[in-house]
Amino acid sequence: MHDSRRSLVVCRSGRNWELRRLLLLFVPVLTMLIGCTSAMAQQTRMYFIAAVDVDWDYAPTGINQISGAAFGETENVFVHSGKERIGKVYQKAAYREFTDGAFTTLKPVDPRWEHLGIMGPVIRAEVGDTIQVVFKNMTGFPASMHPHGVLYAKSSEGTPYNDGTSGSDKADDAVPPDGTHTYIWLVPERAGPGPMDGSSLAWMYHSHTDEPKDTNTGLIGPLIITRKGSANPDGSPKDIDREFVTLFTVFDENASHYLEQNVERFTSKPRRVLKKRLEDEDFRESNLMHVVNGYVYGNLPGLTMKQGERVRWYLQAYGTEVDLHTPHWHGQTALIMGMRMDMVELLPGSMKTADMTPDVPGTWLYHCHVNDHIDAGMMALFTVTE
Secondary structure (H helix, E strand, C coil): CHHHHHHHHHHHHHHHHHHHHHHHHHHHHHHHHHHHHHHHHCCEEEEEEEEEEEEEECCCCCCECCCCECCCHHHHHHHCCECCECCCEEEEEEEEEECCCCCCCECCCCHHHHHHCCCCCCEEEECCCEEEEEEEECCCCCECCEECCCEECHHHCCCCCCCCCCHHHHCCCCECCCCEEEEEEECCHHHCCCCCCCCEEEEEEECCCCHHHHHHHCCEEEEEEECCCCECCCCCECCCCEEEEEEEEEEEHHHCCCHHHHHHHHCCCHHHHHHHCCCCHHHHHHCEEEEECCECCCCCCCCEEECCCCEEEEEEEECCCCCCECEEECCCCEEECCEEECECCECCCCEEEEEECCCCCEEEEEEECCHHHHHCCCEEEEEEEC
16 A cells, blocks of 8 residues: 555656646747747738829819819819919829839839829738838938827837937938838737727828928828738738728918929929919919819829729828818718718818718719819719629
8 A cells, every 4th residue: 555655646746747848848839839820910011112202293184074174264273384373283292112122113003092193002001910111211301201090119100399209219200311211110909990990990191290391292191900800911801892092181382392393393484483472372372282182173093993892981181270071972872980971071180981882883973072172173083883
């Protein structure tokens, strides 16, 4: 009995030791597997984006696409070029995506995203991801990239103000011409869709070095976040067939970094214009471009979808006190936070998401319902095919 008990005790002790050995081997392996699984599910999405100068045509077809007629007296307030008017082509800046950090080759734009117009490329992520943007400033003024919604350290905020930081934490605030900076933005759950949202939502990013001038010059773009587990490999939502981003804003070219260059290049009497620009209210009015994605009077291309597709619209507005916008779809309705609508209200800096299943084929009007904005050309067309 005694020996048996000793044997039993030894036997138990042996089993415990073997179990401990197995656990010592298994736990690190399990930890490694969990880490690998987490790494596979959460990824770093890399973008190479530059701020570049562009000659931007607000109405490239040269006609009012809404009426189908040549520009008349009302339209020519904004699009006519002359001795003391800039017209419809302005030097602007825009965010554009490149293939790599050499910033020599522009990344081709998918035809499905040609409607972005002046806006920068879509930056995507799934909740849990990290976004890394290598930014190069190829314009003639300091610029930055400031994101809404996501999580960032001070060195990736892209905004100069008296926040108590210094040194490397200030390098992101104003990237000089020909300079580069890498922004790192994290995407926690609080950056993704909430309980009343669909599978994805859109934030915006824009330059915040001299915010009014930077954005009026054109530096703004969309940032789309998809709920964890709801994204395709490219970050797009699995349950959506077609996505559109539309920015409603009044670009005030009087407040652009390039006003003087535009006067010099596109008017025949630049000295006279520059001398009296502050007193000439008609000149200042002519430089208020009421746009959807940088286009006026129905010149926005690419808003094409199929009947029955699951379509998601990301609507955004930016600007001043005049930028109260009411985007309205003709012929279709949409769900916005569970409510059925055909029009949505936007305040400056606001972002909303609308889901649509287009059911009536045809070409339809999409416009801001503010009367003054209609007259000034804040209108587009979208097409539903069978």
